[in-house]
Amino acid sequence: MTIAELVYEQVEALPEQLAREVLDFVGYLRKRQDHAERRDLINAQTGSLAPVWGNGEDKVRDDARARRFAAHTVSLLRSVRWHAPGSLQVG
Known part of the structure; x- marks a missing residue:
C-alpha cells in the first residue's frame, strides 16, 4: 500500500472537521515546499549572476538611480502643503 493510500484510509476515518484540518495542513x-523551491532557485540565480550584477558599471548606474530617486522624493515633499492636522494638499 502506498503512503497516499495509507493517509487516505486514516483521513477517511476522521470526522469531517478533522479531515478539513488535515487538508489545510497538506x-x-x-506551499512551504513551493517556497523552498523558489528560494533555492533564487539563490542559484543570485550566485551565478553575481559577476554580472556586481560590476563597477552597475554600481555607477545604481548610484545615479538612487540620486534621481532622492531628488524626486525631495521635490515631492516640498510640494506638499500642510494645512490642518491630518490634512494635506499637494500642489
Missing part, C-alpha cells in the same frame, strides 16, 4: 506543506 495545503500548508505544499
Whole structure:
C-alpha cells in the first residue's frame, strides 16, 4: 500500500472537521515546499549572476538611480502643503 493510500484510509476515518484540518495542513506543506523551491532557485540565480550584477558599471548606474530617486522624493515633499492636522494638499 502506498503512503497516499495509507493517509487516505486514516483521513477517511476522521470526522469531517478533522479531515478539513488535515487538508489545510497538506495545503500548508505544499506551499512551504513551493517556497523552498523558489528560494533555492533564487539563490542559484543570485550566485551565478553575481559577476554580472556586481560590476563597477552597475554600481555607477545604481548610484545615479538612487540620486534621481532622492531628488524626486525631495521635490515631492516640498510640494506638499500642510494645512490642518491630518490634512494635506499637494500642489
